[in-house]
Amino acid sequence: MRWEELTGDRFAEAVDECGGVCAIPLSVVERHGRHLPMGTDTYLGRETLTRAAALEPVIEFPDYIFTQIPEARHRAGTISIDGDLMVKLLDNVCREIARNGCKKIVLVNAHGGNQGLVTLFNMLQLYSPRDYVVYLVQPFMVVFSGDVDVPWPIESEGHAGPGETSMIMTTRPDLVHMDQHVAEEGAALGRLSALQDAGVHTGISWYSDFPTHYSGDAALADAEAGDRLLDAMAQSVVRALRAIKADTTARPLQDEFFASSERPV
Numbered sequence: 001m002r003w004e005e006l007t008g009d010r011f012a013e014a015v016d017e018c019g020g021v022c023a024i025p026l027s028v029v030e031r032h033g034r035h036l037p038m039g040t041d042t043y044l045g046r047e048t049l050t051r052a053a054a055l056e057p058v059i060e061f062p063d064y065i066f067t068q069i070p071e072a073r074h075r076a077g078t079i080s081i082d083g084d085l086m087v088k089l090l091d092n093v094c095r096e097i098a099r100n101g102c103k104k105i106v107l108v109n110a111h112g113g114n115q116g117l118v119t120l121f122n123m124l125q126l127y128s129p130r131d132y133v134v135y136l137v138q139p140f141m142v143v144f145s146g147d148v149d150v151p152w153p154i155e156s157e158g159h160a161g162p163g164e165t166s167m168i169m170t171t172r173p174d175l176v177h178m179d180q181h182v183a184e185e186g187a188a189l190g191r192l193s194a195l196q197d198a199g200v201h202t203g204i205s206w207y208s209d210f211p212t213h214y215s216g217d218a219a220l221a222d223a224e225a226g227d228r229l230l231d232a233m234a235q236s237v238v239r240a241l242r243a244i245k246a247d248t249t250a251r252p253l254q255d256e257f258f259a260s261s262e263r264p265v
């Protein structure tokens with residue numbers, strides 16, 4: 001049930017019907033090569049959640065695009081919010097969701113570059129007592145798992161690669177521009193390979209390899225495979241939602257932790 005489609009009168013009832021679970025599709029607006037829309041993650045996060053919600057009722061939060069993307073600030077159209085504000089805003093949004101009665105909040109991460117933000121955000125939940133629990137699921141991992149039947153080798157996968165391209169082909173084919181696609185731009189430039197080979201990363205590592213924000217080989221994309229990937233991602237969210245609805249342990253553990261962290265032993 002999409003939050004913004006409910007009437008105010010119906011809202012509390014809908015929260016009950018969904019077991020007090022609200023899912024936020026986290027995405028970002030960033031370049032996806034020359035062939036995909038900047039809102040690729042937003043479309044795919046929404047589509048995944050819509051398919052999941054059809055199988056397991058959940059309050060669907062509106063599209064949430066203010067997440068981590070400093071590495072694309074050099075490309076037109078990127079919306080890159082300050083780091084401290086990203087954390088504060090997401091925390092504020094979670095508190096608003098809880099204030100409205102959803103005490104189980106699920107971050108459905110649809111942007112691969114969010115690892116730093118979502119991992120830190122999870123840990124930040126442990127600083128002060130709260131009457132809700134934040135859960136994190138990352139359905140896009142399915143794309144890199146090799147578990148779904150797709151007509152391309154896993155090595156050709158990447159950002160704006162065949163997986164994302166196939167999934168946009170099946171949800172918004174009008175926004176795919178394969179005539180603009182430049183295959184050579186999907187190859188890593190390796191400009192910091194000496195550091196990377198030694199296990200060293202820097203903030204500029206992604207840019208050093210992929211300044212056009214494209215990796216992989218999107219020419220292998222296939223709309224039917226995109227549909228299968230979206231179904232598999234939705235299934236992974238459904239499994240998570242069912243486990244979260246059944247969960248009666250995380251919240252008491254959190255309460256126990258907060259109480260004992262007041263008097264550490």
Ligand SMILES: [Zn+2]
Binds near residue numbers: 032041111112160
């Ligand atoms: Zn993407």
